[in-house]
Amino acid sequence: DREFGGFCGGLSADAFADCLLDSSKFLASPSKDEDEDAERILNGVSWIVCSTLSLAFPKSANSIYELVDYGTKNGKAQLYVDINWRPVFWPDDDTAARQTIMDFARKATIVKLTDEEAEWLFGIPAAEAFANPERILQKEFPNALGILVTAGERGASYSLLGCTGEIGAFHVDVQDTTGAGDAFTAGIIHGLLALQNTDTTLKPLSS
Numbered sequence: 001d002r003e004f005g006g007f008c009g010g011l012s013a014d015a016f017a018d019c020l021l022d023s024s025k026f027l028a029s030p031s032k033d034e035d036e037d038a039e040r041i042l043n044g045v046s047w048i049v050c051s052t053l054s055l056a057f058p059k060s061a062n063s064i065y066e067l068v069d070y071g072t073k074n075g076k077a078q079l080y081v082d083i084n085w086r087p088v089f090w091p092d093d094d095t096a097a098r099q100t101i102m103d104f105a106r107k108a109t110i111v112k113l114t115d116e117e118a119e120w121l122f123g124i125p126a127a128e129a130f131a132n133p134e135r136i137l138q139k140e141f142p143n144a145l146g147i148l149v150t151a152g153e154r155g156a157s158y159s160l161l162g163c164t165g166e167i168g169a170f171h172v173d174v175q176d177t178t179g180a181g182d183a184f185t186a187g188i189i190h191g192l193l194a195l196q197n198t199d200t201t202l203k204p205l206s207s
Contacts, residue, residue, distance in 0.1 A: 051084035083113035112148040134159035
């Protein structure tokens with residue numbers, strides 16, 4: 001199940017917590033201790049991980065742009081974008097949503113998306129996107145270092161730093177897929193952080 005229909009109780013899409021993000025609480029004038037702490041956190045991170053859900057709402061979108069801009073320029077952080085397309089959060093105009101998402105994703109060092117999201121974004125069959133992640137990377141994200149394409153029980157494919165391949169999914173008794181993408185991302189970031197400290201071939205990620 002990769003579809004999100006709405007919130008329990010009929011709450012509107014803007015009731016989602018991520019839509020309430022306010023960068024002014026983090027990047028205000030550093031006259032208060034909490035502001036200084038927030039800036040130290042952003043200055044010290046290696047990766048900023050975010051999806052595109054918050055881009056559907058003006059206030060949270062501006063906050064995402066400001067936080068990412070601050071973290072990548074001042075803190076030298078890398079950006080990992082999970083496309084995480086959920087139509088329920090966006091107006092009916094798919095064309096505008098697609099452009100907004102792509103403009104943001106093209107800022108990323110690494111892009112993660114499902115095979116179905118690739119079909120929606122680029123108009124190519126999901127199976128083709130999964131089988132040829134390097135083509136998407138070269139054509140759609142030429143400035144990124146890598147792309148990850150997930151396909152549920154089929155596993156994931158990747159094109160990262162010149163290496164392309166597929167990894168099968170773990171065989172488990174699935175009860176609920178909520179958070180599966182987040183767990184995948186956490187594992188990827190954990191691995192990248194470990195490799196950045198030990199493998200010189202990943203030096204571009206920290207340069």
